Amino acid sequence: MIKRWKAIFLGQKAIMICSILIIIFFGAALLAPWIAPHDPIKVNLLQKLKDPSAEHLLGTDHLGRDTLSRLLYGARISLGFATVIFISSLGIGLIIGALAGYMGGWIDSILMRLCEGIMAFPNLVLVLGVVGIFGPGLMQVLLALMLVQWVYYARVCRNMVVSLKQQNFITAARISGSSSWKIIYKHIIPNIQRPIIVIGTLEMGWAIMDISALSFLGLGIQPPHAEWGAMIHEGTSYIRSHPELMIYPGMFILVVVVTFNILGEALSEKYGVKRR
Amino acid sequence: MLEVANISHQYANRSHWLRRIPPTPVLNNISFTLEKGCCLGLLGMSGAGKSTLGNIILGLEKPTQGQILFEGQDLYRVNTPTRHRIRRDLQVVFQDCYSAVNPLMTAAQIIGEPLDNYEKLTSVQHKQRVKQLLEQVGLRAEDGNKRPHQFSGGQLQRINIARAIALNPKLIVLDESVSSLDMVNQMQILSLLAELKKTHQLSYLFVTHDIRAAMTICDRVMVIDQGELVYQDDMHQSMMQSNHPAVQKLIAAILPEHPSERIVFDHQV
Numbered sequence: 043m044i045k046r047w048k049a050i051f052l053g054q055k056a057i058m059i060c061s062i063l064i065i066i067f068f069g070a071a072l073l074a075p076w077i078a079p080h081d082p083i084k085v086n087l088l089q090k091l092k093d094p095s096a097e098h099l100l101g102t103d104h105l106g107r108d109t110l111s112r113l114l115y116g117a118r119i120s121l122g123f124a125t126v127i128f129i130s131s132l133g134i135g136l137i138i139g140a141l142a143g144y145m146g147g148w149i150d151s152i153l154m155r156l157c158e159g160i161m162a163f164p165n166l167v168l169v170l171g172v173v174g175i176f177g178p179g180l181m182q183v184l185l186a187l188m189l190v191q192w193v194y195y196a197r198v199c200r201n202m203v204v205s206l207k208q209q210n211f212i213t214a215a216r217i218s219g220s221s222s223w224k225i226i227y228k229h230i231i232p233n234i235q236r237p238i239i240v241i242g243t244l245e246m247g248w249a250i251m252d253i254s255a256l257s258f259l260g261l262g263i264q265p266p267h268a269e270w271g272a273m274i275h276e277g278t279s280y281i282r283s284h285p286e287l288m289i290y291p292g293m294f295i296l297v298v299v300v301t302f303n304i305l306g307e308a309l310s311e312k313y314g315v316k317r318r
Numbered sequence: 319m320l321e322v323a324n325i326s327h328q329y330a331n332r333s334h335w336l337r338r339i340p341p342t343p344v345l346n347n348i349s350f351t352l353e354k355g356c357c358l359g360l361l362g363m364s365g366a367g368k369s370t371l372g373n374i375i376l377g378l379e380k381p382t383q384g385q386i387l388f389e390g391q392d393l394y395r396v397n398t399p400t401r402h403r404i405r406r407d408l409q410v411v412f413q414d415c416y417s418a419v420n421p422l423m424t425a426a427q428i429i430g431e432p433l434d435n436y437e438k439l440t441s442v443q444h445k446q447r448v449k450q451l452l453e454q455v456g457l458r459a460e461d462g463n464k465r466p467h468q469f470s471g472g473q474l475q476r477i478n479i480a481r482a483i484a485l486n487p488k489l490i491v492l493d494e495s496v497s498s499l500d501m502v503n504q505m506q507i508l509s510l511l512a513e514l515k516k517t518h519q520l521s522y523l524f525v526t527h528d529i530r531a532a533m534t535i536c537d538r539v540m541v542i543d544q545g546e547l548v549y550q551d552d553m554h555q556s557m558m559q560s561n562h563p564a565v566q567k568l569i570a571a572i573l574p575e576h577p578s579e580r581i582v583f584d585h586q587v
Contacts, residue, residue: 210418217376217410218481219402219435232422 057312060305067298071117080108082115083266091284103273103287104280112268113294119257119269121298123180124249127187132242134188135195140226142196143203154200157193165190169256178261187252191245198241202234236313243306247299254295270295319521320352320375320489325384327370344370345381346545354488357515357522359536361529361568367545368525372491375523376410377401388489406436409482413494415474419466425452425477426462432484451480454517456510472503476510483514489521496531508534529557529568541565 070077079099086106094101100109142153160168172186206212206229215225254271256262263269265276270291277287325348331339344367352358362368373379375386377393386393388404396404409432412418419428426448433444449459455476466474475495482490492511496504512535514520526532532539539557541549543564551557557565566583574580 210412210414211420213378214410214412214418214478214481215420215431216378217405217408218432219405220431224435229420233420 053308054312056304056308060301060308063297063301064305067117067301068121070114071121074111074114074118078108078111078114080111082107082111082268085266091280100290101284101286103276104284109287109290112273113270113290116268116270116273116291117294119180119263119267120250120253120271120295123184123253124246127184127191127249127253128242128246131188131191131245132195132238135192136199136231136238138192139196139199140203140230143200144207144222144226144230146204146207150200153196157196160190160193161197163190165252166255169252170261173256173261178264180263183253183256183262187249191249194241194245195238198237199234202237203230206230206233240306240310240313243302243309247302247306250295250299250302319354319389320523321387322351322371322375323349323385323387325349325371325374325381325386327367327374327379327381327383344545345374345542347384348542348545348547349384350540350547350550352489352521352523354521355515355519356538357524357536359532359539360523360525360542361527361532361539362542363527363564363567366542366564368527368542369493371542372410372493372523372525375489376408376491377405406432406485407488408491409485409487409489410491410493411475411478411482411495413497415471415478415498416466418478419474421466424463424465425457425469428466428477429462429480429484432481436485447484451484454483454514455480456506471499472507475499475503475507479507479510479514483518483520486518487520489523491523491525493525494527495524497526497528504531505534511535527568527571529572541568 079097084107086102089098089102089106090104092098092102092106098108098110100113102108103112138153142150163171168190169183169186172189173182176182176185212225212229215229220228253262254269254274257269257271258275260272260275263272265272273291274288277284277291280287325345326343327345328341328343330341348371350358360368360371370379374381375393377386380394385395388408391400391404393401393404426445429448429451430444433439433447439447448462452459452462457473457476457480461469461473466477469477478495495511496507499507508531511522515522515535522535524532524536538552539550540547541562541564543562548562549557549560549565558569560566570581570583572581
């Protein structure tokens with residue numbers, strides 16, 4: 043029974059369905075200005091806390107703003123910034139990890155001790171520290187998350203490079219006259235791509251969670267702009283009378299993060315990647 | 319062409335902060351010369367230091383002492399551009415043909431890599447050259463589009479040889495190049511190597527522990543044991559009469575046609 047569910051959840055089908063869902067999420071986020079029915083920050087106190095209707099499909103919040111529009115615009119922040127964090131920390135991690143693994147020696151030691159230093163702190167504490175120093179704001183959160191996330195890529199990448207370096211084809215490439223950069227670019231990176239994709243997909247889910255969590259704490263995006271975590275925060279005052287104000291954005295976060303996680307798990311199953 | 323003078327090498331052991339671990343010596347004062355067009359067999363038991371010597375000659379590992387003169391230039395004392403230039407004349411074929419090729423590249427890309435690095439060819443010339451190389455080692459031009467997992471061990475070794483001869487080098491280090499192949503493939507690869515040696519005026523340093531393979535192709539053999547050069551001769555025949563235990567062990571390892579015909583020396587049980 044479990045095996046059958048596992049097969050369905052982690053098989054080719056899961057990869058396809060999750061990919062389609064992710065494309066839909068990103069499409070909705072990109073097209074928000076055209077498909078959102080209302081202006082997400084336009085206050086209309088006469089319409090506040092309305093139930094779902096033809097005009098406001100998911101109702102309105104305590105300032106009369108359209109919830110659906112806010113969710114769609116919020117997706118731009120959550121997904122967009124998660125993507126930026128993903129790409130930049132992947133880039134930094136890949137370069138530093140490949141450098142440490144390929145060069146070895148004291149360069150490796152210094153870079154890996156740095157990684158361990160960062161990993162020793164719980165992520166959120168470190169992020170709170172950075173935001174505490176630079177003040178709240180989306181850019182600061184972005185920087186802080188980048189600072190903590192590259193470490194995972196760097197570590198995995200470094201370990202794989204170290205084991206790849208033992209392979210004869212790296213030596214053969216050197217003897218063929220390839221420069222170190224060419225070896226890293228042509229031989230090492232293509233061979234570590236798959237595990238990196240798997241980790242990247244899983245980390246993407248974390249990035250979305252982290253952005254929402256920090257926005258929930260009021261450290262990320264500042265009002266009146268919409269963001270899922272911030273919307274949950276705004277909804278807390280109306281939890282008894284209008285719990286849906288928290289439930290909708292919470293559900294969106296849940297669905298997106300779970301989609302990324304299932305995709306990551308399915309990919310790791312497919313590629314046979316062992317997770318850290 | 320290649321002159322190895324008084325090479326000694328030791329591997330540094332990672333020292334503990336409380337106690338120093340002395341380095342492990344691998345090679346001790348080894349000197350020999352290799353003339354153009356000659357195939358020199360470098361024999362020895364495993365762990366004797368053969369591969370280390372091979373790596374030193376290839377310029378991959380700086381020896382603790384001594385020098386390697388390739389056409390009069392010291393491999394470890396020339397500047398980087400000169401070294402890059404010398405390197406094209408020094409190529410290698412490894413034992414493990416599977417790990418010697420990038421599993422994600424096609425055969426044509428693998429063979430084309432040295433050409434990309436050294437020769438400025440147009441894409442048409444490049445393709446032509448790769449095709450010619452594939453044919454020289456007995457593969458078909460269409461095989462260029464295949465990836466390593468689609469080849470057998472013998473075919474992969476041919477690709478490795480094609481990569482090694484791509485730049486028309488002067489010396490190829492054959493680091494146990496046939497040891498991982500079955501008997502039939504061994505013979506085929508050895509005869510291919512002998513043929514290429516003639517057509518390309520190559521010199522080989524044939525690192526192996528298999529005396530029979532060495533006898534088929536080598537003009538001269540030397541035996542190293544525990545980092546020391548213990549035997550060096552042009553004649554294969556005198557080797558059979560040698561009384562050095564390392565040489566005798568290598569001879570005893572030859573598989574006879576029938577187990578009862580095995581050569582056993584007095585001190586062996």
